Amino acid sequence: MMxxxxxxxxxSLTELAISLVIIALIMSFFMSTxxxxxxxxxxxASRTKLKAIETALAGYxxxxxxxxxxxxxxxxxxxxxxxxxxxxxxQQHGVVPWVTLGMSESDILDGWFxxxxxxxxxxxxxxxxxxxTSCDTAGTGLGNGVGVNLICQTPCSSAGLSSCTSPQTFxxxxxxxxxxxxxxxxxLMDATASPTEGAAYVxxxxxxxxxxxxxxxxxxxxxTTNAGNDELVNANNLAVRIVSPDNFYVDRNIDDKPGAxxxxxxxxxxxxxxxxxxxxxxxxxx
Numbered sequence: 509m510m511x512x513x514x515x516x517x518x519x520s521l522t523e524l525a526i527s528l529v530i531i532a533l534i535m536s537f538f539m540s541t542x543x544x545x546x547x548x549x550x551x552x553a554s555r556t557k558l559k560a561i562e563t564a565l566a567g568y569x570x571x572x573x574x575x576x577x578x579x580x581x582x583x584x585x586x587x588x589x590x591x592x593x594x595x596x597x598x599q600q601h602g603v604v605p606w607v608t609l610g611m612s613e614s615d616i617l618d619g620w621f622x623x624x625x626x627x628x629x630x631x632x633x634x635x636x637x638x639x640x641t642s643c644d645t646a647g648t649g650l651g652n653g654v655g656v657n658l659i660c661q662t663p664c665s666s667a668g669l670s671s672c673t674s675p676q677t678f679x680x681x682x683x684x685x686x687x688x689x690x691x692x693x694x695x696l697m698d699a700t701a702s703p704t705e706g707a708a709y710v711x712x713x714x715x716x717x718x719x720x721x722x723x724x725x726x727x728x729x730x731x732t733t734n735a736g737n738d739e740l741v742n743a744n745n746l747a748v749r750i751v752s753p754d755n756f757y758v759d760r761n762i763d764d765k766p767g768a769x770x771x772x773x774x775x776x777x778x779x780x781x782x783x784x785x786x787x788x789x790x791x792x793x794x
Contacts, residue, residue, distance in 0.1 A: 549619070550618075550619030551619060551774065554619040554620075554713040554715075554774050557616065557618060557619075557624065557713070558713065559776070560615065561604055561616060561711055562776055565709070566783055567609075569639075569784070569786075569789060570787035570788055573635065573638055573639030574632065574634060574637045575637070575709060576608045576609065576628075577593040577596070577608075577633045578601075578602030578604075578605060578626045578627065579594065579602070579603050579605035579607070579608070580594060580603075580727075581603030581625070581722035582722060582729070583727050585613070585726075590607075590727075591605060591607035591608070592608055593633075595633055599627050599628065601722065602627055603616065603625055603722055604624050604711065613724070618713035618714075618721075618774070620715070620716060620718055621723075621724045622713070622721035622723055622730065623723070623724060624711055624712065624713055625710070625714065625720070625721065625722075625742070626709060626711055626712075627709060627757070628708075628709045629683060629684040629685050629699070629706060629707065629709060629780065630682065630684075631657055631683075632683070632684075632708055632709070632780070634659075636660065637657075638708070638783060639659070640675060640789055640790055640791040641660070641789055641790070641791070641792065642660035642663075642673070642792075643672065643674060643678050643791035643792070644669060644672035644791060644792055645675060645791055645792075646672070646674070647664065647669050647670075647671075647672030647673050647674040648669050648670050648674070649669070649670050649671050649673050649674075650673070650677065651677055651678060652673075655680075656680075656682045658677070658680060659673075659678070660672075660791075675703070676703050679702075679704050680703065680704065681699070681700050681701060681702040681703075681704055682700070683704040683706055683780060684697070684704050684708060684779070684780050685699055685706050685708075685755075685757060686698060686699050686706060686756035687707055687756060687757050687758075687775075687777050688756045688758055688759075689759065690758055690760055691738055695756070696759060697777060704780060706780065707757075707778065707779060708778055708780040708783045709777075709783075710742075710777050711776035711777075712773055712774070712775050712776075713773065713774040714730070714739070714742070714743065714772075714773055715762075715772030715774060717734045717772060718730040719731070719733075719734060719735035719739050719740075719743050720732055720739065720742060720743020720744070734770070736763070736771045737768045738760065739771055739772070739773055741756070741757065741758045742758055757775065757777070758771070759773075759777055
Protein backbone atom coordinates (compact mmCIF):
# COMPACT_ATOMS: atom_id res chain seq x y z
CA MET A 509 0.00 0.00 0.00
CA MET A 510 1.35 3.46 -0.94
CA UNK A 511 2.02 5.91 1.92
CA UNK A 512 1.52 9.69 1.60
CA UNK A 513 4.62 11.80 1.67
CA UNK A 514 5.20 13.84 4.83
CA UNK A 515 5.65 16.92 2.64
CA UNK A 516 2.01 16.87 1.65
CA UNK A 517 0.96 17.00 5.31
CA UNK A 518 2.06 20.63 5.79
CA UNK A 519 5.11 22.88 6.33
CA SER A 520 8.22 21.42 7.85
CA LEU A 521 9.75 23.23 10.85
CA THR A 522 12.45 24.66 8.58
CA GLU A 523 9.92 26.03 6.11
CA LEU A 524 7.85 27.47 8.96
CA ALA A 525 10.91 29.19 10.44
CA ILE A 526 11.83 30.70 7.08
CA SER A 527 8.27 31.96 6.61
CA LEU A 528 8.28 33.60 10.04
CA VAL A 529 11.58 35.33 9.29
CA ILE A 530 10.21 36.67 6.00
CA ILE A 531 7.04 37.91 7.73
CA ALA A 532 9.11 39.59 10.43
CA LEU A 533 11.27 41.32 7.84
CA ILE A 534 8.20 42.55 5.96
CA MET A 535 6.61 43.83 9.18
CA SER A 536 9.84 45.53 10.21
CA PHE A 537 10.05 47.24 6.82
CA PHE A 538 6.51 48.58 6.99
CA MET A 539 6.93 49.67 10.62
CA SER A 540 10.12 51.61 9.84
CA THR A 541 8.51 53.10 6.75
CA UNK A 542 5.46 54.10 8.80
CA UNK A 543 7.64 55.68 11.48
CA UNK A 544 9.58 57.64 8.88
CA UNK A 545 6.31 58.84 7.33
CA UNK A 546 5.04 60.02 10.73
CA UNK A 547 8.27 61.95 11.32
CA UNK A 548 7.96 63.59 7.90
CA UNK A 549 4.43 64.66 8.79
CA UNK A 550 5.60 66.11 12.11
CA UNK A 551 8.37 68.03 10.37
CA UNK A 552 5.93 69.44 7.81
CA ALA A 553 3.45 70.38 10.54
CA SER A 554 6.24 72.19 12.39
CA ARG A 555 7.32 74.11 9.30
CA THR A 556 3.72 75.16 8.69
CA LYS A 557 3.46 76.41 12.29
CA LEU A 558 6.73 78.35 11.94
CA LYS A 559 5.47 80.12 8.80
CA ALA A 560 2.15 80.97 10.47
CA ILE A 561 3.96 82.44 13.49
CA GLU A 562 6.20 84.46 11.18
CA THR A 563 3.07 85.92 9.57
CA ALA A 564 1.58 86.70 12.99
CA LEU A 565 4.78 88.45 14.09
CA ALA A 566 4.78 90.58 10.93
CA GLY A 567 1.18 91.49 11.69
CA TYR A 568 2.18 92.55 15.20
CA UNK A 569 4.97 94.73 13.80
CA UNK A 570 2.51 96.27 11.35
CA UNK A 571 0.34 97.43 14.26
CA UNK A 572 2.93 98.27 16.91
CA UNK A 573 6.13 99.09 15.00
CA UNK A 574 8.15 96.68 17.15
CA UNK A 575 8.45 92.98 17.92
CA UNK A 576 6.72 91.41 20.94
CA UNK A 577 8.74 90.16 23.87
CA UNK A 578 8.95 86.40 24.45
CA UNK A 579 6.61 84.62 26.82
CA UNK A 580 8.06 82.66 29.74
CA UNK A 581 7.93 79.07 28.50
CA UNK A 582 8.59 77.68 31.99
CA UNK A 583 5.09 78.67 33.18
CA UNK A 584 2.30 76.13 33.48
CA UNK A 585 -1.02 76.53 31.73
CA UNK A 586 -2.68 77.75 34.96
CA UNK A 587 -0.39 80.78 35.29
CA UNK A 588 -2.13 84.09 34.45
CA UNK A 589 0.99 85.16 32.49
CA UNK A 590 1.19 81.94 30.49
CA UNK A 591 1.62 82.90 26.83
CA UNK A 592 1.98 86.62 27.55
CA UNK A 593 5.05 88.47 26.26
CA UNK A 594 7.09 89.88 29.14
CA UNK A 595 10.06 92.14 28.39
CA UNK A 596 13.21 91.67 30.41
CA UNK A 597 16.93 91.08 30.24
CA UNK A 598 16.69 87.28 30.24
CA GLN A 599 15.16 85.28 27.42
CA GLN A 600 16.27 81.95 28.86
CA HIS A 601 12.76 80.49 28.82
CA GLY A 602 11.51 82.48 25.83
CA VAL A 603 8.74 80.96 23.71
CA VAL A 604 6.28 82.44 21.23
CA PRO A 605 3.88 84.77 23.14
CA TRP A 606 0.67 83.29 21.76
CA VAL A 607 -1.69 85.38 23.91
CA THR A 608 0.05 88.62 22.90
CA LEU A 609 -0.22 87.60 19.25
CA GLY A 610 -3.88 86.63 19.54
CA MET A 611 -3.13 82.95 18.94
CA SER A 612 -3.89 79.77 20.88
CA GLU A 613 -1.25 77.66 22.57
CA SER A 614 -1.87 74.88 20.05
CA ASP A 615 -0.85 77.34 17.33
CA ILE A 616 2.68 77.57 18.75
CA LEU A 617 3.26 73.87 19.41
CA ASP A 618 5.45 72.02 16.95
CA GLY A 619 4.76 68.58 15.49
CA TRP A 620 5.98 66.96 18.71
CA PHE A 621 3.64 69.14 20.81
CA UNK A 622 6.41 71.22 22.37
CA UNK A 623 6.38 75.01 22.64
CA UNK A 624 8.33 76.75 19.89
CA UNK A 625 11.29 78.76 21.14
CA UNK A 626 11.36 82.49 20.35
CA UNK A 627 14.40 84.76 20.74
CA UNK A 628 14.37 88.45 19.75
CA UNK A 629 17.24 90.62 18.53
CA UNK A 630 18.67 93.24 20.90
CA UNK A 631 16.05 95.86 21.84
CA UNK A 632 13.85 95.18 18.80
CA UNK A 633 10.84 95.17 21.14
CA UNK A 634 11.36 98.87 21.98
CA UNK A 635 9.05 101.54 20.55
CA UNK A 636 9.87 102.32 16.92
CA UNK A 637 12.57 99.64 16.72
CA UNK A 638 10.94 97.97 13.68
CA UNK A 639 9.39 101.07 12.11
CA UNK A 640 11.13 102.73 9.14
CA THR A 641 8.15 104.71 7.84
CA SER A 642 9.78 107.96 9.00
CA CYS A 643 13.09 107.10 7.36
CA ASP A 644 13.96 108.57 3.98
CA THR A 645 16.29 106.98 1.43
CA ALA A 646 17.95 110.40 0.95
CA GLY A 647 18.02 111.32 4.64
CA THR A 648 21.21 112.57 6.26
CA GLY A 649 20.04 112.78 9.88
CA LEU A 650 21.57 110.65 12.61
CA GLY A 651 18.23 109.51 13.99
CA ASN A 652 16.83 109.49 17.50
CA GLY A 653 18.65 107.42 20.10
CA VAL A 654 22.05 105.79 19.83
CA GLY A 655 23.49 102.37 19.09
CA VAL A 656 21.03 99.51 18.80
CA ASN A 657 18.34 101.84 20.22
CA LEU A 658 18.50 104.19 17.23
CA ILE A 659 15.18 104.80 15.47
CA CYS A 660 14.03 107.00 12.60
CA GLN A 661 14.17 110.69 13.39
CA THR A 662 10.85 112.55 13.43
CA PRO A 663 9.46 114.75 12.09
CA CYS A 664 11.00 113.96 8.71
CA SER A 665 10.54 116.51 5.94
CA SER A 666 11.64 116.37 2.30
CA ALA A 667 12.45 120.04 2.63
CA GLY A 668 15.00 119.29 5.33
CA LEU A 669 16.70 115.95 4.76
CA SER A 670 18.96 116.55 7.74
CA SER A 671 15.89 115.76 9.85
CA CYS A 672 15.45 112.38 8.14
CA THR A 673 17.26 109.13 8.89
CA SER A 674 18.45 106.90 6.06
CA PRO A 675 17.70 103.14 6.06
CA GLN A 676 21.46 102.46 6.19
CA THR A 677 21.79 104.49 9.38
CA PHE A 678 18.71 102.86 10.89
CA UNK A 679 20.11 99.40 10.11
CA UNK A 680 23.47 100.04 11.69
CA UNK A 681 25.72 97.28 12.98
CA UNK A 682 24.70 95.68 16.24
CA UNK A 683 21.05 95.02 15.49
CA UNK A 684 19.76 91.49 15.12
CA UNK A 685 21.14 88.02 15.83
CA UNK A 686 24.07 86.13 14.35
CA UNK A 687 23.30 82.85 12.59
CA UNK A 688 25.92 80.21 11.73
CA UNK A 689 25.72 76.91 9.92
CA UNK A 690 27.53 75.11 12.76
CA UNK A 691 29.98 75.70 15.59
CA UNK A 692 33.09 77.28 14.12
CA UNK A 693 31.42 77.34 10.71
CA UNK A 694 30.21 79.90 8.20
CA UNK A 695 28.38 83.00 9.40
CA LEU A 696 25.05 82.97 7.55
CA MET A 697 23.62 86.18 9.01
CA ASP A 698 26.00 88.82 10.39
CA ALA A 699 24.58 91.27 12.93
CA THR A 700 27.95 93.07 13.09
CA ALA A 701 27.80 94.06 9.41
CA SER A 702 26.85 97.61 8.47
CA PRO A 703 24.06 97.80 7.50
CA THR A 704 23.19 94.85 9.71
CA GLU A 705 22.49 91.46 8.17
CA GLY A 706 21.33 89.95 11.45
CA ALA A 707 18.10 88.06 12.04
CA ALA A 708 15.28 90.01 13.68
CA TYR A 709 14.41 86.92 15.71
CA VAL A 710 14.69 83.15 15.67
CA UNK A 711 11.91 80.60 15.96
CA UNK A 712 13.11 77.11 16.84
CA UNK A 713 11.29 73.81 16.81
CA UNK A 714 13.67 71.56 18.72
CA UNK A 715 12.69 68.56 16.63
CA UNK A 716 12.17 64.92 17.48
CA UNK A 717 14.47 64.82 20.52
CA UNK A 718 13.05 68.13 21.78
CA UNK A 719 16.37 69.02 23.39
CA UNK A 720 15.98 72.45 25.01
CA UNK A 721 12.25 72.80 24.29
CA UNK A 722 9.51 73.57 26.80
CA UNK A 723 6.72 71.03 27.05
CA UNK A 724 3.10 71.83 26.41
CA UNK A 725 0.96 72.77 29.46
CA UNK A 726 3.63 72.13 32.12
CA UNK A 727 6.50 74.21 30.74
CA UNK A 728 8.92 71.46 31.74
CA UNK A 729 12.35 71.73 30.09
CA UNK A 730 13.25 68.73 27.95
CA UNK A 731 16.80 67.57 28.81
CA THR A 732 19.61 68.00 26.30
CA THR A 733 21.10 64.57 27.02
CA ASN A 734 20.77 63.35 23.43
CA ALA A 735 21.48 66.69 21.77
CA GLY A 736 24.21 67.18 19.18
CA ASN A 737 26.77 69.91 19.74
CA ASP A 738 25.06 72.41 17.42
CA GLU A 739 21.70 71.72 19.08
CA LEU A 740 23.23 72.63 22.43
CA VAL A 741 23.99 76.09 21.04
CA ASN A 742 20.32 76.66 20.22
CA ALA A 743 19.17 75.17 23.52
CA ASN A 744 21.59 77.07 25.75
CA ASN A 745 22.01 80.45 24.01
CA LEU A 746 20.61 82.87 26.56
CA ALA A 747 22.45 86.20 26.29
CA VAL A 748 20.92 87.29 23.00
CA ARG A 749 21.33 90.97 23.91
CA ILE A 750 25.08 90.65 23.40
CA VAL A 751 25.95 90.64 19.70
CA SER A 752 29.33 89.02 19.12
CA PRO A 753 30.83 86.14 17.13
CA ASP A 754 30.58 84.08 20.32
CA ASN A 755 26.82 84.58 20.44
CA PHE A 756 24.97 82.92 17.59
CA TYR A 757 22.29 80.43 16.66
CA VAL A 758 22.73 77.45 14.35
CA ASP A 759 20.67 76.65 11.27
CA ARG A 760 21.77 73.74 9.12
CA ASN A 761 20.54 70.59 7.41
CA ILE A 762 19.04 67.84 9.53
CA ASP A 763 21.43 65.03 10.49
CA ASP A 764 19.67 62.10 12.18
CA LYS A 765 22.78 60.04 12.89
CA PRO A 766 23.19 59.73 16.68
CA GLY A 767 26.24 61.44 18.09
CA ALA A 768 27.88 64.86 18.33
CA UNK A 769 26.76 65.84 14.81
CA UNK A 770 23.07 65.08 15.42
CA UNK A 771 20.83 68.02 14.51
CA UNK A 772 17.06 68.06 14.07
CA UNK A 773 16.18 71.69 14.89
CA UNK A 774 13.93 73.59 12.50
CA UNK A 775 14.84 77.29 12.46
CA UNK A 776 13.02 80.35 11.11
CA UNK A 777 15.30 83.43 10.98
CA UNK A 778 14.04 86.36 8.89
CA UNK A 779 16.18 89.46 8.55
CA UNK A 780 15.14 92.76 10.10
CA UNK A 781 14.43 94.37 6.75
CA UNK A 782 12.37 91.38 5.61
CA UNK A 783 10.10 91.63 8.66
CA UNK A 784 9.78 95.40 8.22
CA UNK A 785 8.79 94.99 4.57
CA UNK A 786 6.32 92.20 5.43
CA UNK A 787 4.77 94.54 7.98
CA UNK A 788 4.66 97.40 5.45
CA UNK A 789 6.78 99.53 7.75
CA UNK A 790 9.49 100.20 5.17
CA UNK A 791 11.14 103.57 4.45
CA UNK A 792 9.47 106.09 2.19
CA UNK A 793 10.91 106.81 -1.23
CA UNK A 794 12.36 110.31 -1.49
